[in-house]
Amino acid sequence: LVPAYPPPESEDDESWVWTQIKAEARRDADAEPALASFLYATVLSHPSLPRSLSFHLANKLCSSTLLSTLLYDLFLASLTAHPSLRAAVVADLLAARSRDPACVGFSHCLLNFKGFLAIQAHRVAHVLWAQNRRPLALALQSRVADVFAVDIHPAAVVGKAILLDHATGVVIGETAVVGDNVSILHHVTLGGTGKAVGDRHPKIGDGVLIGAGATILGNVMIGAGAKIGAGSVVLIDVPARSTAVGNPARLLGRRKSDGEKEE
Amino acid sequence: LVPAYPPPESEDDESWVWTQIKAEARRDADAEPALASFLYATVLSHPSLPRSLSFHLANKLCSSTLLSTLLYDLFLASLTAHPSLRAAVVADLLAARSRDPACVGFSHCLLNFKGFLAIQAHRVAHVLWAQNRRPLALALQSRVADVFAVDIHPAAVVGKAILLDHATGVVIGETAVVGDNVSILHHVTLGGTGKAVGDRHPKIGDGVLIGAGATILGNVMIGAGAKIGAGSVVLIDVPARSTAVGNPARLLGRRKSDGEKEE
């Protein structure tokens, strides 16, 4: 029933994805009265994807001392002022839909995937950090750590089309950089070795896949298209399109380029 | 003070366990006024174990857009319609009491163990999934992932007398099957390798013990009574009553049968 991606030329990605989300929510509300009020409040009552996302995220992250109205205004203002944030939201939704076999719809990801929501909150925290609104950025990081068990420092640079699958326990440090089209499973750490200050966290190239529970420590470079095995402890650079596995991780050899450009 | 299990012939397991829970709650409410109102609301005001559990779970999993009354009705309806779900609740309580040295009472498990609560919510989500109420099943999975940091796909098949100890970070994928009498520690993943679609998750036999942080990936079979060491990364079949440890996991040899039937 869902029309094939990409959308017709007459429509941009955001409005196409938003049309799909509303159609899914309408279908689900009709089929499941128990969800109708939830779907109306989170999707169907909103005129745009940024408003729906801001409402849902604000409700998830608010507390008795950090009100949902404040968070809603904050998220919506950031998404409105930064078209790149809106583009990243859409790219992440498309990434989840195409890369996660358990993702059955865009609304499934928008409403239910805490990894998706944690990344969107991080991007807003990163904007605040860059604007020197650091206490607010850190408060947001902390709420995400409490509510989603995902701890991303607001200074960390994260690309677009990210899949943070399952997400519990992910930790990404202050000077980490994550490229585009990266998939990160749960319990993954991009951390420091504890010996360095300053630029001390991993740099993850485009298209990297990091398996569950992998721990990558120090200012190491994981090249584009590399794969890091589940449970690996990586303390070394990993070349593009290589695979690293084990504790400590060793390289398994280089895969042929599959059309991706070299870094 | 607690009468020995099994209960007298005149009483079934559920009513016996519920009698113990009420006695424990009454004793604790008397000894600790600070808990009296909590124990009254969660246990002592309810006429049955399914109602007490449904109330407690609904309160834990509700949100501003998914009301506790809706969840209470949902849990109670499933527990009422499916006697096997009620039997599994009781079997899980008995498993925690007998296998976890830190479990000091049935009410301790019912009220405080997030692994126990996550499994009960999963069983209801699984019923909804089988009834083709998938959006609601996925919403429930998502709330359990937020609140308990336990992510079990509603399609996963989970047996009875399960101990999910500590529970943070447990991930169980869509096509995983878990037998009866299984103990799973925290941070355990029953995941996919990322290379397959369709039937892509582990099958765990009866009586298996999976240590903290073990990662089992792919459509592999862990035979009955096997033990998987903490921190193992298991990509292979493990025969019944064997022990697998390490990253990647290797087999340590077979234990003698201790009266358990072969698979």
Added chain:
Amino acid sequence: LVPAYPPPESEDDESWVWTQIKAEARRDADAEPALASFLYATVLSHPSLPRSLSFHLANKLCSSTLLSTLLYDLFLASLTAHPSLRAAVVADLLAARSRDPACVGFSHCLLNFKGFLAIQAHRVAHVLWAQNRRPLALALQSRVADVFAVDIHPAAVVGKAILLDHATGVVIGETAVVGDNVSILHHVTLGGTGKAVGDRHPKIGDGVLIGAGATILGNVMIGAGAKIGAGSVVLIDVPARSTAVGNPARLLGRRKSDGEKEE
């Protein structure tokens, strides 16, 4: 702007740290109106560090059946009656500030670090456990496990100047003992092997550093100043000032004493 530690002789550590926290909160409330009400409610409206901490912790850990007023009274009563608990709060704040490069202020730690908050709640639960108020201690442990994804048994003995960094997934068992000046990263387990009852959990010496995802199992002794590598699975004693890495962990050799006293 922050005056150097230690404070002048005229001031004790607690009042000095509290003065810094208030100054930081005032500065942040002035610079960020969106946080002013949060900072007023959690810090600026309180006359002392114990009251501010009790308020913040009670708000984080309360639920619809465990009211924040009850928790506030409980935390404040424990902190008032036990000067060693107040000293440990201050020591933990100083530890985070000096050992965590991402910690930008005492108020940052007090308000935002779930590891810090989980440890303070544990210390109160430990006092309740020692007073034989075990149901309340266990209820508190459970709330900390839900809200912070940190599971510390109330009987566990934890020293002061502890840094629990990122904290998600930390599990510390009933008979574990943790010394002073210990740093524990996220996903660390101080657990049992599942084979023993009674005294079955690790003993961690002063000044130990335990890397992310390390799993230490059984009644083993980790000597003062030892380092445990990320992702290690430790089933053996580790001598003072040694480093253990790998799965299973092996010793890397002994570091020279750097002025720390031997155990």
